[in-house]
Each structure stands twice: as structure tokens, then as C-alpha cells.
Amino acid sequence: MSSERFYIAIEGPIGVGKTTLARILGEALPAEVLLEVFEENPFLSDFYADRARYAFQTQIFFLLSRYRQQHRVIAETLRRSSLVSDYLFAKDWLFAHLNLKGDELEMYERVHAILGEQIPSPDLVVYLRASTDVLLQRIAFRDRPYERQMSRAYLNDLSLAYERFFAGFTAAPVLPFDTDEMDIVRDDLARAEIIGRIRSALRANGHQLPLPEIEPAGLSRGASAGRRLADLQRSLRPGPGRATPLQLYRHYLRLVAEIGALGATLADIWARQDELLPRVGNQQEAYDRAIEEAGTVLQEKLAAGLSIFLQLANDSGVDLESSYLRNQALKEGSN
Secondary structure, three states: OOOOOOEEEEEOOOOOOHHHHHHHHHHHOOOEEEOOOOOOOOOHHHHHHOHHHHHHHHHHHHHHHHHHHHOOHHHHHHOOOOEEEOOOOOHHHHHHHHHOOHHHHHHHHHHHHHHHOOOOOOOEEEEEEOOHHHHHHHHHHHOOHHHOOOOHHHHHHHHHHHHHHHHOOOOOOEEEEEOOOOOOOOOHHHHHHHHHHHHHHHHHOOOOOOOOOOOOOOOOOOOOOOOOHHHHHHHOOOOOOOOOHHHHHHHHHHHHHHHHHHHHHHHHHHHHHHHHHHHHOOHHHHHHHHHHHOHHHHHHHHHHHHHHHHHHHHHHOOOHHHHHHHHHHHHHHHO
């Protein structure tokens, strides 16, 4: 696997926010996203109503379903891009030991041992924690029919099982987060903090995150394939000669004005999200719709700001990509 490609698995008890974080990371890092298809389990609703009776059927279905989804898919995806999954295959063992016993558990363990050897381990596991009260609130908010009968006692047992599981987990580095006070959908600072810590953990494990490939203005899509930040900066570079201090100051003022306009656009997006939330009943969907509605305006503001920023760098004689890579190397050398 290329050092620029990574595989992150997100784990934690039911309702902690694994899928939400997976989608955020998929866009921010960037990476492809693999989501667990748990709704297909025909025993799930019966299991929450009568755990003892339906535990074995539910667990075996999950084991085979998770194996079918992850076998080959992870390796094939990593040949072309990085990957973020909202579950770890090994956690199936955790649920089995929580719900099965006797001959059923022994049979399960034999099957799991055979299948688990064929699933790649992640480069990093992000472990999300939350108190039982918070989990119950989040589960009630998303209101999935088959989760309505889930008990507080089961969630307590599940959280404790996760703690025991990761206390002895050695297959990959584990990065834990307590999420009771963390709203990564609405709180920009919380979202930036968790993304930043995950990026740092990946770099500590030897992964150099690539710069995004950027399409320079004025070139066709085919002609610009594979272009990077340096290409875009060169496409805006003026003729010979260095800018005067007055020109630099004017660029600075224009950049400040564009940042202010961008801030106003973001405020409109957040206000629109609040308007949509009672209607759609889901924070992520409300956010996605608000972003989609503001897509053109947001793109224009970001593009205008980037253009002025690159002009300012050109006039100052700064190669942004080289400077960025040099700073990253210095940071890694100091760790």
C-alpha cells in the first residue's frame, strides 16, 4: 500500500456517531467511505425485543454480512484511494461475547477465526465513547424502528464491553474520543479538532497525507488531470518583477473582504440548517441540504479568496506547495 493511502475504522457503541464521522472524514481527508449495511439483518428487530432467543441468528447474519462486505473490498479500494469505514470487522467478536454463550459461542468463534484472517487490519481505529444517557438521546433522535426497544441495560453492557475490548486491542493504533460534549456536525471547532488529531495520528504512523489535486482555471478537464497546487499557482503567476508594498497591501485588503463575505455565506448556511432541521429531523441531512442550496455562492466565495491568496503568494515570491511540504517535514521531524 502507498504511504499516502490509509485505512481508518471508526468504532464505538450504538448511537455514538460513527457514520456521521465517517462521512465527515471521507470529505475532509479525503477518502472513500465504507458504511455498514445493518438494516438488511432480518433478525435485528426481533433481537432487540428478545435477545436470548434471536442472538445466534442475528450474530451469524452480521458476521457473514460484514465478511462479505469487507473481504476484497478494502484491499481493492486501497489500490486506488484511502478508505474510512464506520465499523471494524473485529468488533463482531465483541458483540458475540456479549450475546452468545455455550455451544453457540463456540461455533461462532470457529467461524470468526477462519473469516477474520482474511480481513485487512486498519492503520488507525478511532474509538468514540459516550455516556449511556447521551447514547439514548442520540438513538431516540434518529428514531430507527428496530432500535426503539433497546434497553438502557443493554447499552450499559455494550459500553463496558467496548472498554474491555479496546483495553486489549493490539491489531492497530487506537485513538479515543469522548463525545458527550462534542457536536461535530454543528460545532466547527469540535470538527476541526477531531480531524486535526486524526491527521496527526496518521502522520505519526508514517502516512503523508497528499495535497488535493486542483484544476487550474482556463484548462480543460482532460488537459488538467493530475494538476496540483503548484500548477494552479503558476497559472496565475504574473510577468517578471516583484510587486510594490502598496500592491501587496491592496491584495491583503481584498483578501480580508473576501473572507468577510465567506463568513457571511457560512452564517447563512448555518441559519438555513437550523430552519431545515425541524422539517428533515436529522442534523446531517439538514446540513447537506443547506450546503447544496448554497453551493454556487459558496464555490464563488472560496474561489475568489483562493485566487487573491495565490496572487499574494506570487507577489511575495512564495511557492506555497514547497513551503507546505517543508513545514510538514519539519513538524514530523520534531515529533
